[in-house]
Amino acid sequence: MxxxxxxxxxxxxxxxxxxxxxxxxxxxxxxxxxxxxxxxxxxxxxxxxxxxxxxxxxxxxxxxxxxxxxxxxxxxxxxxxxxxxxxxxxxxxxxxxxMMDTALIDEEQVPVLNSVRKYLNKNGEIIPCGVFNGVEAVHVNTAHPSYQEGRTPQHELMSRLIIYDQIDFKKYIKENVAFRIPISINKQGTVSGIKITTFTLLTPQLICGPTPMMNPPLLIPTNKLKVRNGENIILNLEYSMGGGLDTIRASIERIS
Ligand SMILES: C[S@@+](CC[C@H](N)C(=O)[O-])C[C@H]1O[C@@H](n2cnc3c(N)ncnc32)[C@H](O)[C@@H]1O
CATH class of the missing domain: 3.40.50.150 (Vaccinia Virus protein VP39)
Structure with a gap:
């Protein structure tokens, strides 16, 4: 080939x-x-x-x-x-x-499927058939959204992984999304970013995590917040699927 x-x-x-x-x-x-x-x-x-x-x-x-x-x-x-x-x-x-990319942000998977899906027969199928997106609070030093390659950018996990979105490719997908995600901190320190991990459903029975060339985890800087173990905070996350990394807006806040 x-x-x-x-x-x-x-x-x-x-x-x-x-x-x-x-x-x-x-x-x-x-x-x-x-x-x-x-x-x-x-x-x-x-x-x-x-x-x-x-x-x-x-x-x-x-x-x-x-x-x-x-x-x-x-x-x-x-x-x-x-x-x-x-x-x-x-x-x-x-x-x-x-045309997969982490959280479907930087490639055209979503706009393409939204426009081509009308040609799929009623019992037709799509490969992959969907994704799950998960998020963790992290301590990270990066000036802009960066894909994880090995241990770079270095980061420390500050919470467990929360699945915040599940997408079925057979249904219409809203391209501009905004999430407000409550998350429980499990370590004392400073949260300064968000880590997104995408899991791909090739078929309903076959799930694949990030691979070197498909959906590497994405680290996104936020404002900084000093936190205690056990504290609950809110992650605010917005982006356009297919719109590129420049559309990402991320911040964190205390629950008042
Ligand atoms: C991640 S590569 C996958 C290539 C191949 N299917 C594979 O898995 O090895 C995505 C391919 O989709 C093409 N592509 C991206 N957006 C497209 C679009 N809107 N219409 C047609 N092709 C597109 C790119 O040029 C690239 O070759």
Whole structure:
């Protein structure tokens, strides 16, 4: 398979690939859309099990790669366009869409699914089928939202993980969201940030945590608050799904 370095990194993430492979193998049938096909890897797995696959890629350079890799498959059509602009000639039994990002903020998963979902047959399925987002209060020194890579940025957990949002990709998803999350502090110190962790449901039975190339935990700075063990505080969190990291607003406050 021909690859660019970004696509190579995606293809080196065995945990991510294994989870998608299992889901695609289980669910592929009939008419399939593979939105954001990249190197074409998911279409190449789905094609032998499908009647027809529409592989969609908006980046023309990446699409050249998909074209080479998908050449052997006679039942795959590559469409080079933004998935939101396409009028599909037939409905889908399965939509595969991997434009995932932590809390779905920095990639187009949500706007794309909100515009393409109307083409999904009534009993059709989506891979992944949804996400759970969790949040923890942390002590962290970072000037802007940063994805965790190994131990960087260094941080100290100040609470347990709370699931604050659950998203079902088959239903309309509100893109601009605001949460007010009560959280119990379990350590004395200073809270200065929020950590978001996203769990991906490939199928209702197959859940995948963060992998190196899919949804690494996101550390977001907030105002600073001195806290006691056992104290309850409020995390305020706003963002636009698909709007990018600049749309994030995060702060913490005491419960008055
Ligand atoms: C995370 S990569 C996934 C690539 C491949 N499916 C894989 O999992 O290895 C997301 C791909 O979606 C493409 N993409 C992002 N937004 C898109 C959109 N609105 N329409 C079509 N393709 C898009 C990107 O160019 C990129 O190639």
């Amino acid at each position: 021909k690859v660019t370095s970004y696509q190579q990194h995606l293809l080196s993430d065995i945990e991510r690939l294994t989870a998608f492979y299992e889901a695609i193998h289980k669910k592929s049938k009939g008419i399939i859309y593979d939105l954001g096909t990249g190197s074409g890897v998911f279409s190449s797995w789905a094609a032998p099990l499908a009647h027809f696959v529409y592989a969609v890629e908006k980046d023309p350079f990446t699409a050249k790669l998909a074209k080479k890799n998908l050449k052997p498959f006679k039942n795959v059509s590559l469409i080079v366009n933004n998935a939101q602009n396409i009028i599909f000639p037939e409905n889908a039994d399965l939509i595969i869409c991997e």
